[in-house]
Amino acid sequence: MKNIFLIILLLFPSTCLSADNDFDTKAYLRNHCIRCHGVEEQNADRRFDTLQAELSDYQIAEQWQEILDVVNLGEMPPEDEPQPSADETKRFVATVSRQLELARDALASGGHEQFRRLNRYEYRKTIRDLLGVNMDSFDPTTSFPADDRVDGFDNIGESLVLSDYLLQCYLDAASQSIDKAVQAQAVVAPINELLRAQDMCQRKYQFRPFVYFEVNPTGDYVDVGHSDPSLPRVHATRFKGVPADGHYTIRVKAEGINREHPYAPNSLQVDRTEPIKMQVIATNPKVARPAAGQNSSDRVVATVPLLDHQTKVYEFRVWLDKGFVPVIRYANGPLNFRTSLVKLVQKYHPETLTNNWKDVFSTEPSEILDVWMSDAYEGPRMRIHQMEIAGPEQRDESTTDLLADKHQRSLEPFLYGAFRRPPLESEVARYQTFCQSRMGAGESEETAFLTTCKAILCSPNFLYVETPPDAGESGDQAFRLASRLSYFLWSSMPDDQLFRAAASGKLREPETLLAQTRRMLQDPRAEAFIVNFTNSWLHLNELGSMPPDTQKFTSYYDRQLEPLMRRETQLFFAEVLHKNLSIEHFIDSDFTFANRYLAAHYGLPTIEGDEFRRISLPKNSLRGGLLGHASVLTATSNGVESSPVTRGIWVLENILGSPPPPPPPDVEPLEPDIRGATTIRQQLAKHRNVATCAECHRKIDPIGFALESFDPIGSLRREYYDSKGKPIGAVDTTGTLPTGESFTDIAQLKQLLLKQKDQFAHCLTEKMLTYALGREVGFQDRPVIESIVGKLTAKGDGLHNLVELIVTSEVFIDN
Numbered sequence: 001m002k003n004i005f006l007i008i009l010l011l012f013p014s015t016c017l018s019a020d021n022d023f024d025t026k027a028y029l030r031n032h033c034i035r036c037h038g039v040e041e042q043n044a045d046r047r048f049d050t051l052q053a054e055l056s057d058y059q060i061a062e063q064w065q066e067i068l069d070v071v072n073l074g075e076m077p078p079e080d081e082p083q084p085s086a087d088e089t090k091r092f093v094a095t096v097s098r099q100l101e102l103a104r105d106a107l108a109s110g111g112h113e114q115f116r117r118l119n120r121y122e123y124r125k126t127i128r129d130l131l132g133v134n135m136d137s138f139d140p141t142t143s144f145p146a147d148d149r150v151d152g153f154d155n156i157g158e159s160l161v162l163s164d165y166l167l168q169c170y171l172d173a174a175s176q177s178i179d180k181a182v183q184a185q186a187v188v189a190p191i192n193e194l195l196r197a198q199d200m201c202q203r204k205y206q207f208r209p210f211v212y213f214e215v216n217p218t219g220d221y222v223d224v225g226h227s228d229p230s231l232p233r234v235h236a237t238r239f240k241g242v243p244a245d246g247h248y249t250i251r252v253k254a255e256g257i258n259r260e261h262p263y264a265p266n267s268l269q270v271d272r273t274e275p276i277k278m279q280v281i282a283t284n285p286k287v288a289r290p291a292a293g294q295n296s297s298d299r300v301v302a303t304v305p306l307l308d309h310q311t312k313v314y315e316f317r318v319w320l321d322k323g324f325v326p327v328i329r330y331a332n333g334p335l336n337f338r339t340s341l342v343k344l345v346q347k348y349h350p351e352t353l354t355n356n357w358k359d360v361f362s363t364e365p366s367e368i369l370d371v372w373m374s375d376a377y378e379g380p381r382m383r384i385h386q387m388e389i390a391g392p393e394q395r396d397e398s399t400t401d402l403l404a405d406k407h408q409r410s411l412e413p414f415l416y417g418a419f420r421r422p423p424l425e426s427e428v429a430r431y432q433t434f435c436q437s438r439m440g441a442g443e444s445e446e447t448a449f450l451t452t453c454k455a456i457l458c459s460p461n462f463l464y465v466e467t468p469p470d471a472g473e474s475g476d477q478a479f480r481l482a483s484r485l486s487y488f489l490w491s492s493m494p495d496d497q498l499f500r501a502a503a504s505g506k507l508r509e510p511e512t513l514l515a516q517t518r519r520m521l522q523d524p525r526a527e528a529f530i531v532n533f534t535n536s537w538l539h540l541n542e543l544g545s546m547p548p549d550t551q552k553f554t555s556y557y558d559r560q561l562e563p564l565m566r567r568e569t570q571l572f573f574a575e576v577l578h579k580n581l582s583i584e585h586f587i588d589s590d591f592t593f594a595n596r597y598l599a600a601h602y603g604l605p606t607i608e609g610d611e612f613r614r615i616s617l618p619k620n621s622l623r624g625g626l627l628g629h630a631s632v633l634t635a636t637s638n639g640v641e642s643s644p645v646t647r648g649i650w651v652l653e654n655i656l657g658s659p660p661p662p663p664p665p666d667v668e669p670l671e672p673d674i675r676g677a678t679t680i681r682q683q684l685a686k687h688r689n690v691a692t693c694a695e696c697h698r699k700i701d702p703i704g705f706a707l708e709s710f711d712p713i714g715s716l717r718r719e720y721y722d723s724k725g726k727p728i729g730a731v732d733t734t735g736t737l738p739t740g741e742s743f744t745d746i747a748q749l750k751q752l753l754l755k756q757k758d759q760f761a762h763c764l765t766e767k768m769l770t771y772a773l774g775r776e777v778g779f780q781d782r783p784v785i786e787s788i789v790g791k792l793t794a795k796g797d798g799l800h801n802l803v804e805l806i807v808t809s810e811v812f813i814d815n
Contacts, residue, residue, distance in 0.1 A: 023095045026053050029067075032077040032084055036695070043695050055103035058778065065779035068096045069658070100779060107780065116157025116774045117463050119147040123173070125492035125528060126462075130417050131181040132399055134245065137282060137299050137321045138180055140173035151653075153536040155487075155774045167458075174457035178450055180245075181403050183322060185395075188244040192390045195236035197221050200384065206374035207365040208357040209341040213381070215374045223257065223374075223381045227333030233281065234328040234384055235291035241323035246392025250316045250326055253385040254278055256306035261379050263344055268334045268379055269558070274596070275305035277331035278382055280316060282324050290327050297324075303331055303610070311385060326389065330382040335558070341377070349376040400496075403453065406446040408435050414453055419461040420493050421479035422503075431456060465774060478502040481813060485513075488772045488807070489520045491528035510808050517807045521577070521800070530574050537767045538654060540566055540631055546639040553713050556634075559597040561713065565631035568593050571612055572629070573799075580798035583764055584757060587655065588625040588750040591616050601630065603716060622709055622716065622746050627651070630714030637712035644704025651703045655753060657763025660696040681705070681732060702735030706749040709733050757797070761789045765802065772806050773815050784811045 029048050035041065038049040048067070055061045070076040071093060077083060084092070118126060120141045128135045145166060148159040201216040212232050213225030222234055242248060256276030265272070283290050284297035301318040320326070334340050345352060352373040356366040402414045411431050415423035431452055438448035456462060465487050466480045482502040486494040494502070498516055506512040520526060535541040543566060548556045555561065571593040576585050594615055599607040602623060604615065617623050626632055636647040653659035708731050711717045719727040735749070736742045743749045753760070765788050769777050777785070788805045795801045806812055 023091045025092060025095055025099075026051075028084065028088065028092045032081060033067075035081070055099055058107060058780075061100060061103045061107065061779050064096055065100055065782065068093065068100065100782075103779075115464050115466060116155065117160045117162065118465060119154050119160060120144050121528075121532065122155070122465070122487060122491050123463075125490070125525075127173075127177045129492050129495070131177060131403065132401060133177060133181050133184060134319050134321075136319050137284070137297065137324065140176045140180075141169075143172065144169050149536075149541070150776065151770075152539045152541065153770055154541070155532075155536075155771065156776060157774050158776070170458050170463065171454075174454040177457065178403070178454050182450065184245040185401070185403070186244050186322075187395075188392070190391055191243060193239055193388065195239055195387045195389070197385060199236040199238050200234050200387075205372035207352075207354050207369075207372055208359070208362065209338050209345060209373070211338040213337060213341070213374070213377075217375065220385065222384045224328075224330045224384070225333060225377065225379055225381045226335075226337035227330045228335050228337065229329065230293040231337075232291050232293060235325065236387065237291070239325055239389070241285060241325050242320045242389070242392070243322065244392050245322050246320070246395070247317055248320050248389055248391030248393075250280060250301075250318055251313050251388040251390075252278065252280065252316075252328065253311055253313045253387075254306055254328075255311045255383050255385075256308050257381040257383050258378055259308050259380050263348065263379060267344060268340050269336070270332065270334055270380055274332060275308070276333070276380055276382055277303055277305050278314070278384075279303045279329040279331035280318070281327050281329060282318065282320055283327055284321070284324050286323065290325050301326070305610075306382065320391075326387070328382075328384055328387070333380060333382065341373075344377070344379070345373055348378075349373065352376045403450070406449040408432055408445070408449065410449065411435065411452060411456075415456060417493070418453075418456050418459070420483045421476060427461075476502075477814075478505060478507045481507055481513075484772075484812065484815065485516065485520070485807060487774070489517070489529045489803075490523070490525040491532055492525060508813060513808055513813075514804055517804055521803065530570050530577070533768065533771050534569055534573050536771055537764075538569065538626065538632060539635055539650070540569060543631055543635040545635075546637070548634065548637070548639050548713050552640075555601065556713050559601070561597065561601060561630070562634075564595065564598045565629070565634060565714070567612060568598060569626070569629050569631045571614075572626075575614065576799045577803070578800070580800035582797040583761060583792075583799055583802065584754060584797060586626050586764070587753050587757070587760065589617075590624060592623055592629070598630070601713075601715060620747070625750060626655075627707065627746060627750065628710075628714075630710075633707065633710045633714035634712065636707075639712065642708060642710065642712050644708060645697075645700055646704070647707040648700035648702070648704030651707075651753075652699060654767070655763060656756060656759050657766060658699075658759075660700060699738050702737055702743075703749065705735045706733050706743060706746045709746050758789065758793070761792060761797065762786075765789055765792070765806070768802060769806055769809075769811070772812060775815075781811060784809055 029037075029051070034049050036043040037046045039047075046066075048063075051063055052060055055064060067076075071089065123141055123144075124135055124139060127133055127140065145163070147154040148156075148161075150156040150159050197216050198219055201214055201222045203215050204217055206213060206215050211226070212228075214222065214232060214234070216222050224234060259274075259276055260272060261268075279300055280302040282299045282301050283295065287297040288295035302314075302316045304314050306312075306314075318326075352369060352371055352375070354365045354367055354369065356362045357373075402410070402417055404410075412423060412428050415427060415431065419427075434455060435448045435452040438451050439445055443451065466483050479499075479502045482494045482498050486492060486498060497519070498507075501507045501512055501516055504512075507516065521529075544562050550557060572585075572589075575581070575591075575593070576583070591614055593612045594602065594604060594607060595610050595612045596607050597610075598612075599605065599615070604618070604623075607613070607615065622628055632650070633642070633647070636650045637643055638646070649660060709716060718731055720729050720731060722728050733745045734743065737752065741752050743752060762785060765785050766777055769781065769785065769788075788802070788809060791805050792798075792802055795805075
């Protein structure tokens, strides 16, 4: 019967069906829906017996739209309920569709206009582009409260509220940002510091197994044998910090020692096949002692493999803030070094043990030996000979500096950039008057100008993506569109070209709008769209929120897989975007991106090096598409075990666009089965015995079971294991969808999902439109989504085409 309904609806789309004004839609609900969604039962937390037939407000209309969607998809009424005739369903769909169309027209007078403030990420990017401030180590938003997320999105206007505390944060951030921009203008004499081994370490030997290994036995080099980031790093104490913000050249003469060592393979827990790596870190001595281990100001500026037993000068161009210093760390050496060294010395070098070698408080050896522990140790080390620091480079004078001329006459161009539109005469006059009042209070013109600029950065015209309704008289829609476009693609303000296009009055023309969109997507700043949209749509911002078990999943930490997982998905999305590949690739594909560590994690052929590259997946690989990405699989696990429920919901929400409602409050959640006493299928069977859970789990569980091929960090598995590592049963990935279609594994499930490509296109369009507009889309946007999806299909389903269709849609241009 369900298939008959679907065929009818496909042959006669709702837009083509004639509405029956006499058809009783409430009677249809009473006959086929109320038993499960009425006064006695509210399956899926839905109740329809009190639902009004008159679509008088958005909330009622949204409920009718939801009902129409599930009927169109053939998901309701359930198979075990009395089924309506095909004609009855056709009339119901036509009537509700017509009523929703009328409701859109009637409710449209209220408009959808939403005004949203900048979120934290957008604020930082805007400060960067407005003031020309390098943000690598500077963040004026550290005290800001976290932005609320709505379905993964942190740029939804309705959730981006203002508070008294946040207003105070804006005052502080404005002051910090202006001061930082002025500081960056400082011109200083360049330095050229040569730091030798003696400047970095003066310890000649190590007589007991410290938790770290750092010695300078001859005065010519420093050997580092440990790798734990919390332990000391190589730092030249006499260098107190760079004199000014700017780009510096750092040259380090270094080599790798004893990558191939005589000790047992697992004695140090390092990969012999991998080159020894040196990591250069910029850090702020005002935050913590640079040599003492990692701190909150650390920023990795370079990681390079060292040649074995061959000195080479490695050169890096890096940005350093005033006062920062470079430190050097052995990036991939032994982590638990002290424990390893104790065992190695006792076994291989007992002659180096002094009488007080176990005394952790001893600073001097109890006797003088011919060979010290550090001399005898033959394990892998990073050897540093010297480091040179030169700079800063001269500033790029071709870039516009809005704070270069600190006089009242410069307020107007500063207002133009900050407000992202031409300022009104009244606004210019208001801030000039404020500047004059500061000078009247005794401030110099320069100080008064900077104080006024700080005040401008606290204005709603700056803090909101588009001009709020009460912020002024400007009605220039072109500049609002320019801001909407730049925050969609760059998460920042328009550049000069986009401003000129808006000023010309041609930006709203499709040709100009498309040309700007294509240009902006090729700009490096479009990385913000790739990162932020994937974080939001795929919920990658939740990756790491439930860290995997440190004992069961050591590789996750040893190989620092989390950022690699996230990067794979970002590069995959970028490839589909820039090459305008079909969105089908998100469901299944024959390629992905990986480096040495991720390829090993996936069990793929060996890749050399840390750089990511596009790789072809083996035939019959389960990795194709997003469902094989470790980022998604880890983000949808609980850190102890995989979660079929979470993973199933993720697919329903982010691939099919039909998320289930939250579970009833009286149903206990599933706890991680840390004992491995029962299978996840057995645990979920208990949930399906609860009437209020059964309907949703009928859709959730089969999809989640297919993804059980992957463990909590995305590794392939065939069996479940208990806490002691013993197999307790084979992984069962079979399932049956509510449509009656069955599958045996994730590969077959992906083929079934590809049959629902149109539904996925609707879902992706809705997600991207939400991100682009900074508001939730509702029933009133449905015709726009339908139009975009129809055009996308005609163009071949390319992702780049989807971006262009959204940008040129009426709702985006006139939002």
